[in-house]
Every structure is written in C-alpha cells, then in structure tokens.
Amino acid sequence: xxxxxxxxxxxxxxxxxxxxxxxxxxxxxxxxxxxxxxxxxxxxxxxxxxxxxxxxxxxxxxxxxxxxxxxxxxxxxxxxxxxxxxxxxxxxxxxxxxxxxxxxxxxxxxxxxxxxxxxxxxxxxxxxxxxxxxxxxxxxxxxxxxxxxxxxxxxxxxxxxxxxxxxxxxxxxxxxxxxxxxxxxxxxxxxxxxxxxxxxxxxxxxxxxxxxxxxxxxxxxxxxxxxxxxxxxxxxxxxxxxxxxxxxxxxxxxxxxxxxxxxxxxxxxxxxxxxxxxxxxxxxxxxxxxxxxxxxxxxxxxxxxxxxxxxxxxxxxxxxxxxxxxxxxxxxxxxxxxxxxxxxxxxxxxxxxxxxxxxxxxxxxxxxxxxxxxxxxxxxxxxxxxxxxxxxxxxxxxxxxxxxxxxxxxxxxxxxxxxxxxxxxxxxxxxxxxxxxxxxxxxxxxxxxxxxxxxxxxxxxxxxxxxxxxxxxx
Numbered sequence: 001x002x003x004x005x006x007x008x009x010x011x012x013x014x015x016x017x018x019x020x021x022x023x024x025x026x027x028x029x030x031x032x033x034x035x036x037x038x039x040x041x042x043x044x045x046x047x048x049x050x051x052x053x054x055x056x057x058x059x060x061x062x063x064x065x066x067x068x069x070x071x072x073x074x075x076x077x078x079x080x081x082x083x084x085x086x087x088x089x090x091x092x093x094x095x096x097x098x099x100x101x102x103x104x105x106x107x108x109x110x111x112x113x114x115x116x117x118x119x120x121x122x123x124x125x126x127x128x129x130x131x132x133x134x135x136x137x138x139x140x141x142x143x144x145x146x147x148x149x150x151x152x153x154x155x156x157x158x159x160x161x162x163x164x165x166x167x168x169x170x171x172x173x174x175x176x177x178x179x180x181x182x183x184x185x186x187x188x189x190x191x192x193x194x195x196x197x198x199x200x201x202x203x204x205x206x207x208x209x210x211x212x213x214x215x216x217x218x219x220x221x222x223x224x225x226x227x228x229x230x231x232x233x234x235x236x237x238x239x240x241x242x243x244x245x246x247x248x249x250x251x252x253x254x255x256x257x258x259x260x261x262x263x264x265x266x267x268x269x270x271x272x273x274x275x276x277x278x279x280x281x282x283x284x285x286x287x288x289x290x291x292x293x294x295x296x297x298x299x300x301x302x303x304x305x306x307x308x309x310x311x312x313x314x315x316x317x318x319x320x321x322x323x324x325x326x327x328x329x330x331x332x333x334x335x336x337x338x339x340x341x342x343x344x345x346x347x348x349x350x351x352x353x354x355x356x357x358x359x360x361x362x363x364x365x366x367x368x369x370x371x372x373x374x375x376x377x378x379x380x381x382x383x384x385x386x387x388x389x390x391x392x393x394x395x396x397x398x399x400x401x402x403x404x405x406x407x408x409x410x411x412x413x414x415x416x417x418x419x420x421x422x423x424x425x426x427x428x429x430x431x432x433x434x435x436x437x438x439x440x441x442x443x444x445x446x447x448x449x450x451x452x453x454x455x456x457x458x459x460x461x462x463x464x465x466x467x468x469x470x471x472x473x474x
Contacts, residue, residue: 028077030061030099032092041093042066043248049081055101062098065248070375079103158188165193249344260406264445268401269455271440273462275417277470278302279436289474293359297474300336301362303389303414306464308332308353311387314457317449318386320407326448335385335405336365338372339394346372347405349385358474393417399439409445410454412461414438440465 032042045063049055060072061081083100086092158166158176166176179196181188237243246254282297289297311318311332320327332354335347348368353361371377387408392400393416400413415438422435440462444454 026102027082028079028101028103029097030073030076030101032064032094032096032098033073034094041091044086044088044090044092044098045070045248046088047084048072051081051084053081055079055081064092066379071379073098075101077101077103161190162188162193165190165197169197247342247344249342253345256406257403260403263406264404264409265447266401266404266443267446267449267451267454268441268443269451269458270399270442271458271462273438273440273465274422274435275438275465275468276436278465278468279417281468281470281472285474289362293363295363295366297362298365299393299414299417300389300391301358301365302465302468303391303412304334304336304350304353304361304365305358306461307334307387307389307412309464310457310460312354313460314453316453317410317444317457319409319448320386321409321445321448322407329386331384331386333384333386335382335388335408336368337388337390337405338369341373346377346382347385347388348372348377348381349383351384362474387411389414393438399441401441402443404443404445409447409449410457411443412458413441413443415440 042064043066045065047062048060049062055061055075055078057076057078058074061075062073064071064073079101081099082102084098085100086096086098092098162176176188176193179188179193182192183189278299282299282302286297289295315328316326318329318332320329331352333349333351334353335349337345337347339345348371350356350361350364350368356364368377368381371381385405385408388402388405388411390400390402390411391414392402393414396416398418399415402411402413404411417436417438419434420437421432422437423430424433424435440458442454442458442461449457
C-alpha cells in the first residue's frame, strides 16, 4: 500500500510539473476585482477590447457596473486578449475569471488570431491546479477503496463547515459517515464533501493510473446545461402608449427602495426651521469664499455640518441593524443624495464629516457631486455611509418623506427655503417680520428609533441651523 501511494504521488507531481512548465507565463487571468465591502457582483457593461486585440498593462479592458457605481477594470498585463468569459449584460461575482490575456513571449502583439485547431488549449496556472486537485481527489478515492477506511469505530470528527454543508444539502449522519476523508486521520475536508455532493461517490476505475490522470487533466467534465426558461406571453399595452424599458440603475434603485420599505417600518417627523441667519451669512461670504477657496459654497455643506453635530449628540441615530443587534458606528459618514443627468440617483459619502471644518465639507461635497455627474465616482466614494441627507428643496419642493437608505436607520430631507411672515418674540414684545423658513423631514426606522429619539434628533438639527452664528468664519 505504501508503494502504491508513493508511485501515485510521484506520477501526480510529475504531471503537475509538466503542466505548470508548459503553461506558465502563457496566460494571465483577469478576475472581477473587489469593489467594496458590500459589493459581491457586477454587470458587464461594455468590453473595450475584442478577442485577439493587443492590450497594454493598466489599459482599460472592460466597463462594469454595480448597484453602487460604474467603473473600468484595467488589464493586469501586456499581451493579447485571448478569451472573454462573460458577455455584455452578464452578471459576474467578485473573483470570477472574466477574461484571459495571453502573455507568451512567442506570440507577437501584431499577429492576427490563429484559427482554432483540434488540440489541447493552453491553460492558466489556476486551471491546471484545479484539475490536478480533482486528479488527487479521484486517486485518493481509488486507493481508499482497496483498504478499510477507519477501523476505530463509527465516530468521526467533522468541522463546523463540513457539518453546515451537509445540513444544507440534507445529508443524514449515515450518509455523511460514508464520505471518504482525505484529511488527517481520515477526516472529511471541505473538498471531500463538495466532491461527494457533485459526484455522489462515483470513482474512476481506469486500469492505468497514468492514463486516468492524463484523461482527467485534458478532458474536464462538461458544464451542465441550464434548464430551459419558461416562455412568458408578451403583454399588449395598446397603440396609444410609449414603452420605456428601465435602465440598469433604475432597476437597482427600484429593488433597493422596495427592500427598504419591506425591511424598516418607516415613520416621518417634520419641523419648520428659521434659517434667516444662515441665508444672510451665505449671501455675505459666498463671493469671497469662491475667490479664496476656488469653490462655490451651497447650502448643502451647512446642512451636513448641522447633521454631523446632531449625530454626535444623538449617536443612537448613527446606527444600523443586524438581526437583533444594533451596530453603533463610531465614524459619522454622511451620504449626500445626488441627482444625475439621466434622472437617476446616487449617494456619495462625506467620510468623517464631524472631523472636517466647513471649508473641508464644502470642498468634499463639491468634489463628490462633480464626480457623480460625470460618472467618475470610485467604489470607495459611495461606501460606509451611516446617515443620508437629501435636498428636495433643490427642485422647489417644500418637504418630502424619503425612504431610508439601507442598512442605515434614518434619512433627512431638507425642503426649499421660502420667505414668509413670522412672529418674532423679543423682550420688547412680539412682532411680525419677513423670515427665511424651511421644512425638515426625518424618516426613521421605528424598530430602533422611537418617536422621542427621532423627534429630538430632528429638533436638534433645526436648532443648529436656527442658531447659526452670522459672524462666524469658514
């Protein structure tokens, strides 16, 4: 038995060495990169190169889109685009191999693609390793069938991962005990159980170990064909309508809004704020601010500053919910909802807003909004928001009832600033004056933010805006 295992090991490593040497440096895999902590997949929007085209390292290869942002994936190497694994419109997961670039020194960049011939194609290092693992697995099973698996009794140790996989697949204890283990002392590894599930214990029985290895490496099992989709009858809308198909971003926004309403019981509170001092201050300094800083100052940075201060006073609004756990965030990262020229919406994030002065907030907001409108936001620009601000007053609206941006628990809408007559209380008595007034509305998740907390927080934001120091610097 020892000799058989020794010979099998030598054969496997011999083939491993041959295959790695024959394929090394011939192909580079292009994988879908990680684009943020919560982003698991992306849609292929447009290939910028075709199969056979030369490409330089760091040159843009493909445009992708997530539910957060659109971006481009650069080439990891110089060579020729040999293979495209996902077509435009397909959805790929992070880590998927979306393309292969040939970097063999023997292939000139200006050569036209060669015609396909019926011979073994070059394989990447990862593909070779994956097939060799399958060979090792099959050989181990073949050897295991010639000797008792475990003579110590029916008890076997299983890792939590193996148990979880078995539970998800509906495997009984008896069936799990029958899975051959290749780990230490015959333990079942993740690879063992996944192989068992996919093959249900089938073992190759070729008479020659070497021929079995060669066959498995060069002729992988074909992928199962997808089940045919059911045909849905076309719906007729008549001739007096125009049918407009939602674009990708609109579909994602729709799904996100539905999910938010299904997740959080929404409650909305309103206050009216007198922002006369804030308006007068901005009118007085805006020309000087632009001359000195090279930036315009809008009302949005002033709102962000007030929200950041109020979140420090009421940290339980700066949270998210995970099941029965409340996750309180130490950083105050305020998302600013931004309308795009297409009519869609995106929410870039001002990170650590409470640590920035007003000038820093204004520059950050202007930079994020500018990049959003020309589709140049990076994945990091839209990650990790803890609270969202949306300015419906930009469109002349007095107020709104915004939908929470999950997994946050609150969102503030600022309405249009209007001149109105208002009663002013003074030590000399009350009088009526023309004031700049606006409505603020806060939608919050009633699972964790009660009316007292939500109402107090909203009132605090209004207080910071009303008590704005007209003589302050920026």
